[in-house]
Amino acid sequence: MPSPLAAIPLSMRLAGVTEIECVTPDLNGIPRGKVMTVSGFLAERRLQMARGVMLQAVMGGYPAPRFYGSEDGDLILRAVPEQVHVLPWAETPRALAVCDAVELDGSLSNLSSRALLQSVLERYTERNWQPVVATELEFFIFEPHADGAQPFQPPIGLDGRREVGQAAFSVGSNNGLRGFFAEVRSAMEALGIPADTFMHEMGVSQFEINFVHGDPLLIADQTFLFKHLLHEVALKHGLIAVCMAKPLGQVPGSSMHVHQSVIEKRHGRNIFTDPSNEQPTFSFYHFIGGLQHCLADLTLMMAPNINSYQRFNSTYASPNSLCWSVDNRSAGLRVPASDAANRRIENRLPGADANPYLAIAAGLAAGFHGLANEIDPAAAMQGEFQPPAELRLPSSLPAAIDRLRNSNLATELFPAEFIEGYIATKTLELESFLAEITPWERRYLGSQV
Secondary structure: OOOHHHHOOHHHHOOOOOEEEEEEEOOOOOEEEEEEEHHHHHOOOOOEEEHHHHHOOOOOOOOOHHHOOOOOOEEEEEEEEEEEEEOOOOOOOEEEEEEEEEOOOOOEOOOOHHHHHHHHHHHHHHOOEEEEEEEEEEEEEEOOOOOOOOOOOOOEOOOOOEOOOOOOOOOOOOOOOHHHHHHHHHHHHHOOOOEEEEEEOOOOOEEEEEEOOEOHHHHHHHHHHHHHHHHHHHHHOOOEEEOOOOOOOOOOOOEEEEEEEEEEOOOOEEOOEOOOOOOEOHHHHHHHHHHHHHOOOOHHHHOOOOOHHHHHOOOOOOOOEOOEEEOOOOOOEEEOOOOHHHOOEEEOOOEOOOOHHHHHHHHHHHHHHHHHHOOOOOOOOOOOOOOOHHHEOOOOHHHHHHHHHOOHHHHHHOOHHHHHHHHHHHHHHHHHHHOOOOHHHHHHHOOOO
16 A cells, blocks of 8 residues: 555655655666755656656666657656655655656656556556556675675674575574664655565575565555665665676576466456356466467566576576466466465566566566467476476577567557667667676686687
């Protein structure tokens, strides 16, 4: 549910605050925007930003202007009233507003990942359906260091040692992070983000948070805000939070699993379950069929970076196929054990580095495509299995870019302007990576070949 503060007038919520960060997610899910005075914000002064910012690469560059308009005109940042929050971690009173990116004619921008998700949800609304999702985000907490060529290191624990990887599911306090997590929880409460559970994951100093299920746009906003507060609170505690898909070798990577179901609004029932016998419906299978039919083409929206494929290529609990299974973590599409009313499909493909708006939009658009076209899935897999070739995903960033570029389906599901701009930025990021010489190359090739 949204924070109870959402019912309080903005002028009261922002009392004593002088500045507000007006941000919107770029294509990578990074907050981009401007800081304005609260007086200007409350006066509804129009806030504009160049369209090209929506396609900004992680290095800071931009693709060719033709992908966002050769004149690089402005967008309007329009605040979402229920997502205006005072930031509890700020040293001086400061607030944040999540904004929609709106064209000058008043329409949502095709370059906005938040708008992309909203357009997918409209398809469900037309059928009187309400998707329900929940995300599970994994992340690492490390000691800060200035040398990007050196591996990340976990913080020194209370016993004077660094964690070495035997702490999975531990609830002990030796990692010395109790104070950090207490402030994270406090910040979540202030931002209206309910949490189901925190846990220590399999990796060294790796953790997971499970969000409470709800409206997809709300959950995407909460995941977006959580990643922002996680980075900010970590810095305040002399730490760094890392949401890379694979920050360390030889340990599991970090995912952002997305649980999905669909409610029929009129009767409030889960369309994946037949109320007469509590068995799966055709809709349940068709949703899975849509995921299998579409998600290989959309892999780039769930695995957006060169590092994402390090996670895919180390497949322990990180499936890289579109096989589906009941309660089997080897499958990319898992049906968790649950009662019939809560039957759902867990998409285990997105990494922690994925933009939550895009990862959720990709899954829901694919599922809707399966529902609308009554696509049957392949047979379920159980136990140990080898994925058939037709259900495998692209195994590298270049392959995922090519798959999306050559997909007619992608531009049926999403605006061509977004797909073309997204590919352009991801290609720019790939070219930047390929222009670098890695420590591995220097280490093993520098003196032997």
